[in-house]
Amino acid sequence: MDQLVANRKRERRLTILIALAVVAATISFGVAACSSLDQTPSSTSVNSSEPDDTPSARHRSGGGIPGAADGVLPDNASPFDTDLPGIAKLNPKLLKAVQAAAKAAEHDGIELHLTTGWRSKKYQEELMEKAIQRYGSREKALQYVASPETSHHVTGNAVDIGPTDADDWVNRHGNKFGLCQTLANEIWHFELATTPGGSCPAPGV
Numbered sequence: 213m214d215q216l217v218a219n220r221k222r223e224r225r226l227t228i229l230i231a232l233a234v235v236a237a238t239i240s241f242g243v244a245a246c247s248s249l250d251q252t253p254s255s256t257s258v259n260s261s262e263p264d265d266t267p268s269a270r271h272r273s274g275g276g277i278p279g280a281a282d283g284v285l286p287d288n289a290s291p292f293d294t295d296l297p298g299i300a301k302l303n304p305k306l307l308k309a310v311q312a313a314a315k316a317a318e319h320d321g322i323e324l325h326l327t328t329g330w331r332s333k334k335y336q337e338e339l340m341e342k343a344i345q346r347y348g349s350r351e352k353a354l355q356y357v358a359s360p361e362t363s364h365h366v367t368g369n370a371v372d373i374g375p376t377d378a379d380d381w382v383n384r385h386g387n388k389f390g391l392c393q394t395l396a397n398e399i400w401h402f403e404l405a406t407t408p409g410g411s412c413p414a415p416g417v
């Protein structure tokens with residue numbers, strides 16, 4: 213074979229090999245990038261034949277540990293974090309009042325967070341189950357935790373506010389926005405319970 217032709221053939225083969233390597237690297241990089249977006253351990257192990265039983269998988273299938281879709285909020289959630297279901301599913305009037313209160317509190321140097329907003333029935337039931345285990349009976353647990361049927365968080369009509377200085381601020385100024393502490397033993401639990409500027413009723417039990 214002519215030496216020049218042989219050299220050209222080798223060059224072409226090399227070019228093809230390099231092109232294939234680039235394509236392979238691009239594909240594997242793409243897969244890695246997609247996997248890192250979905251941070252469930254099971255989704256990254258493509259070839260795993262084990263049943264998908266991670267907490268997030270159980271959550272996706274409807275049972276098990278409540279998650280963000282049930283209203284669980286991250287630390288320091290703001291009433292303006294409306295991408296969170298626990299905030300977005302609040303009664304719009306309550307959400308508006310809390311947002312207005314948060315702005316006014318900020319003006320006074322107080323940062324207002326929501327520790328709980330809306331909760332799913334499942335989440336509330338989970339809290340009830342925990343309380344039953346702790347206090348020994350459903351009857352006793354009901355003294356501390358509302359049932360899914362009666363909780364105002366489940367209907368989106370209650371918020372739990374923190375930290376303590378924010379609770380204190382809302383207890384002093386919340387009525388301007390219609391917000392009142394409605395449970396005597398929960399200084400953090402607020403609902404719309406008066407007309408803006410009106411006075412709050414005494415908290416119940």
Ligand SMILES: [Zn+2]
Nearest residue numbers: 370371372401
């Ligand atoms: Zn509450």
